[in-house]
Amino acid sequence: MERRLKFYGWGVEDTGLDNAERDQLFRFVAGRLGVEPRLSAPPQAAEIALRPPRIAPPAALAGLLTHEPYERLLHTYGKSYPETVRAFARDFANAPDLVALPKSEADIAGVLDWASGAKVAVIPFGGGSSVVGGVEPAVGDSYAGAVSLDMRHFDRVLEVDATSRAARIQGGILGPAIEAALKPHGLAIRHYPQSFEFSTLGGWIATRSGGHFATLYTHIDDFVESIRTITPAGVMESRRLPGSGAGPSPDRMMIGSEGALGIITEAWMRL
Ligand SMILES: Cc1cc2nc3c(=O)[nH]c(=O)nc-3n(C[C@H](O)[C@H](O)[C@H](O)COP(=O)(O)OP(=O)(O)OC[C@H]3O[C@@H](n4cnc5c(N)ncnc54)[C@H](O)[C@@H]3O)c2cc1C
Known part of the structure; x- marks a missing residue:
């Protein structure tokens, strides 16, 4: 059975510290800080x-x-x-x-x-x-x-362009699922935020994420070739180019937009 995400913290249900371990940790930290522990069980x-x-x-x-x-x-x-x-x-x-x-x-x-x-x-x-x-x-x-x-149902890698080392990827896919889909092609997304396991491509783009586990190129900005967004006024899709210095970059407007301008449904990403 697929395990559900916790609604009050990191990870999936039934993982992390159990109540006895949490109790011990709270008391240890409270002791070090010289305060009374105020224990609180996770909400149900x-x-x-x-x-x-x-x-x-x-x-x-x-x-x-x-x-x-x-x-x-x-x-x-x-x-x-x-x-x-x-x-x-x-x-x-x-x-x-x-x-x-x-x-x-x-x-x-x-x-x-x-x-x-x-x-x-x-x-x-x-x-x-x-x-x-x-x-x-x-x-x-x-x-x-x-x-x-x-965006959980937008969870697929749709197309891989091995020659240009790029892929068209849906916005709601989690990091490990991207890696699993690219591995048979001998390719990787190479963007590794510490939240990789439970964060999505659309989230990375919308938050202008930094892949702090990677070396050299770490910003999502470096990997985006084009973005497709559904806005309240219609579809906005940038042209897929290997690189461009012409005029204002529409991708730069979407990268870091925190969902305020529309919903990123897919993007071509460099691999
Ligand atoms: C333990 C931990 C480690 C972290 N490590 C890092 C790190 O190394 N680097 C880093 O940059 N950040 C890090 N973060 C922050 C966070 O994981 C990133 O900001 C990540 O990019 C968010 O992705 P998400 O899919 O979880 O987005 P969400 O949290 O679901 O959403 C984030 C924002 O993006 C918007 N959004 C989400 N999906 C879309 C979409 N498809 N279209 C348009 N808007 C959308 C939301 O409305 C919201 O404003 C960390 C967080 C935690 C808890």
């Missing part, structure tokens, strides 16, 4: 009362959007320390009203069209490893509600 989905969703999906999108509690909890926070502290305090006040699980670009466009008209905020979600509050649906009261749009 069943003990958190979520606000009822403020919005309902239209019938045509009902199959793409869920208000299932675990999904809403998983999409509330990234993995920064302050977010983890709030998760352990059982504070999920900003949980998204709905989570979208699109399988195609048409699905994404459908969600964005509806959300634009209904004044609903849409926040892209890759692996959820953001450490800057990038995935938290804290959007304020000027929106009718918030949808977290999870």
Whole structure:
């Protein structure tokens, strides 16, 4: 059975320290710091009362959007320390009203069209490893509600160009899955952030990630040949070129955009 991601911290459920180990670690650290340990067990989905969703999906999108509690909890926070502290305090006040699980670009466009008209905020979600509050649906009261749009179904390497050593890769694919798909071709993505195991290509591009485990070329900027993005105004796709010095670079606008300009569905990447 596929294991689920923890909704309150790093990794998948049933991994990491057990309660006795956590207890020992807390007491050790508290002793070193000379403070009283305040032990707190990891939160359980069943003990958190979520606000009822403020919005309902239209019938045509009902199959793409869920208000299932675990999904809403998983999409509330990234993995920064302050977010983890709030998760352990059982504070999920900003949980998204709905989570979208699109399988195609048409699905994404459908969600964005509806959300634009209904004044609903849409926040892209890759692996959820953001450490800057990038995935938290804290959007304020000027929106009718918030949808977290999870890219987990965009999980494939679509095309490999061995001659140019490049590949067309979907935005929601996790690091290890990219490596597994490229290995039979004798190629590698060669971008290794420390969050590699649970972060996605779209997330790397949107956060302008640095591959701190690699040597020499470490920035995602160096590997992008072109990007395809679904925006609320339509599709934006840059031309795939081995290199270009002509005019402003549209890729530079998307790299580091933190999901504010649209949803990155695929990119040609140098390998
Ligand atoms: C333990 C740990 C180690 C880390 N190590 C590194 C490191 O070495 N280098 C580094 O740069 N960062 C690191 N990070 C930070 C984080 O992993 C990176 O920012 C990563 O690129 C985020 O990818 P993600 O798929 O998890 O994106 P998410 O956390 O899901 O999203 C991050 C941002 O990108 C947007 N987004 C996600 N997917 C898309 C998409 N398809 N289209 C448009 N916008 C999208 C989101 O809305 C959000 O604003 C680390 C984090 C942790 C917890």
